[in-house]
Amino acid sequence: MLFDPSASLRGWGGDLPAFIPTWHFFSLGSGTLAAVAFAAIGALAVLGLARAPRPLALSLSAVAVLGVGLAIYFHERTFGWYFHFKLLAFVAPLIVVCAAAGAARLRTLGVALVSAWLAFALVGARDEIVGTGKQLSDSTIAVQSWSRSLPARASVRLDMWAPDELWTAYMLSRQRVCSQAPLFGTDYPRVRISRRADYVLVDRRLLKPFDAVGRPLRENVGWALYRLSPTVPGPDLCSKRMVQQVTSAY
Secondary structure (H helix, E strand, O other): OOOOOOOOOHHHOOOOOOOOOHHHHHOOOOOOOHHHHHHHHHHHHHHHHHOOOHHHHHHHHHHHHHHHHHHHHHHOOOOOHHHHHHHHHHHHHHHHHHHHHHHHOOOHHHHHHHHHHHHHHHHHHHHHHHHHOOOOOHHHHHHHHHHHOOOOOOEEEEEOOHHHHHHHHHHOOOOEEEEOOOOOOOOOOEOEEOOOOOEEEEEOOOOOOOOEEEEEEEEOOOEEEEEEOOOOOOOOOOEOOOEOOOOOOO
16 A cells, blocks of 8 residues: 555544655755755765765665655655655654764864754754744643652652643653553553552642642642652552553554
């Protein structure tokens, strides 16, 4: 199906509504003179691989050529944007690293090229954030600093709307996490089921859990962290290991 031009890729479009501009994947601030920039990046990447060990150079070259070739193919297919995105999200950073290595061989000129490239990328990142906003709120990002203040082996129960558990679990990567109502019906890894834990992270829009004790240890506009009562029944099944479920029909 994937390589049959007459077959529809509608069911493989994923959650993307359209193609992401190719220049985004190569840390370019805009599509202006993109063709020239791609040629320069390709030349620098070849230069960077020229002195790499032969097996490494051949392997990276094969991945880059095959990945870019398939990305071009799927860009020409209706609804091919998800494969285009996945391919370039993996291959483009490898090409960028090889190009940076190639620029390093040019010494002063290379420093100038990489500096200009970095400045261009930062301008593009700024414009993208202004246009689309942050994917995560500042209150969710702050949970990461809360994690560093907790014992590394401490467990945290997530009391919140199930899709929010995806990001808060990432922010609490130092801790074992769980939920009484984890996210089902999706291919995303979910946290394990457990009522008992050392702490509980609560959505501020919800009431304080009846099994939490004392005042919040940490809180902001989005979340509140409480200590859970040690009398909560049952075992603590929280874990750093997520549960992978496959539910897609494709």
